Amino acid sequence: MRAITYDRHGEAGQVLRLSEQPAPAPPAAGQVRVRVLYRPIHPGDLAGVQGFPGGPRQRFATPRVPGLEGMGLVETVGEGVRDLRPGQRVAFFPVPEAWSELLTAPADLVVPVPEDVSDETASLMLVNSVTLLTLLRAVEDARHGQAGPVVQTAAGSSVGKLVSAAALEHGIPLVNLVRSAIGAQTLRERFPGLSAVSTADADWRTQVRDATGGRGARVVLDAVGGSLAGELIELLDDGGTLITYGQLGSGDLPLESHTLTLRSLTVRGVSIGRWMTRTPEERSEDVAFAVRLAATAPELFEVAARYDLADFAKAVDHVRRPGKSGTVLLTSPAS
Ligand SMILES: NC(=O)c1ccc[n+]([C@@H]2O[C@H](COP(=O)([O-])OP(=O)(O)OC[C@H]3O[C@@H](n4cnc5c(N)ncnc54)[C@H](OP(=O)(O)O)[C@@H]3O)[C@@H](O)[C@H]2O)c1
Known part of the structure; x- marks a missing residue:
């Protein structure tokens, strides 16, 4: 599968690469495997690649994949996962490695996307x-x-x-x-x-x-x-x-x-970053709010542009363009 990776902190345009990575292991109990179709580039994603100011600039023995949010289709579900099924449209956050074509996510961080919410809106409705x-x-x-x-x-x-x-x-x-x-x-x-x-x-x-x-x-x-x-x-x-x-x-x-x-x-x-310290009930309420807002006011989730994963460098440039309106998405095909 394709993924955007980096092996050291630095300017995104210089350290990010498109690379072939092994597909993730089949989902364990309580997990699902998602084929990711859309993921937003948030300023925080780029800051993470850069290394936060005052923090250490590191090199990594194993390449890292940015991204915590996106949407896609459930491919397979692990044991004990009852309310998600293969083929279902889902959004997810916070799930690492969103800038890859396939990822494994804990089922409780995966949200079914209602019919009246588009794929693009779903991909950026949570963060x-x-x-x-x-x-x-x-x-x-x-x-x-x-x-x-x-x-x-x-x-x-x-x-x-x-x-x-x-x-x-x-x-x-x-x-x-x-x-x-x-x-x-x-x-x-x-x-x-x-x-x-x-x-x-x-x-x-x-x-x-x-x-x-x-x-x-x-x-x-x-x-x-x-x-x-x-x-x-x-x-x-x-x-x-x-x-x-x-x-x-x-x-x-x-x-x-x-x-x-x-x-x-x-x-x-x-x-x-501290959202996971809220109780599961509080997080469910927040997610329900996000889904409602995406369904009733999709114009508040404006997309600035879409780029295939292979065009990540152009996408990163676009994120930093003064006067940009909306969020830039990275896309990958459904198969
Ligand atoms: N703390 C958190 O948990 C959290 C979570 C999400 C987002 N954020 C932060 O929220 C902010 C907005 O995120 P976003 O995704 O909504 O951003 P976005 O849609 O990419 O928009 C960025 C905006 O920032 C403005 N901007 C860029 N550099 C600037 C500068 N040097 N001085 C003044 N304005 C500047 C741009 O203005 P122009 O129109 O003039 O180009 C643009 O309107 C970011 O700082 C992000 O890191 C924080």
């Missing part, structure tokens, strides 16, 4: 929806039941658009921050009820302050990090919280103890 729920829970904690404006960065991202839709649904006063004037305009047209500001404007800090009622934000949801996050701390209202969940930008986050203490600010990191 971004679970991220949305993780962010909404963190925002709720940070607001302590009080109303107050929320600012989000990288607001044109796939996750950012889910946050915008949820803010409109739940009446959260959200200010969308992006890095270009065209990005801000696109968001104003897509979500007319929400303000959008571009950091390319010299007076963007004043615009954000005005949009948050002059006092600053109760919560900032930040996927950019680095030096921008430092500026966003200045735009928090006293007692506010910066929730950091990504590092798309560069530079260091300057944190002055006296800024945090005198203004009672909180900085909190969140990650779906």
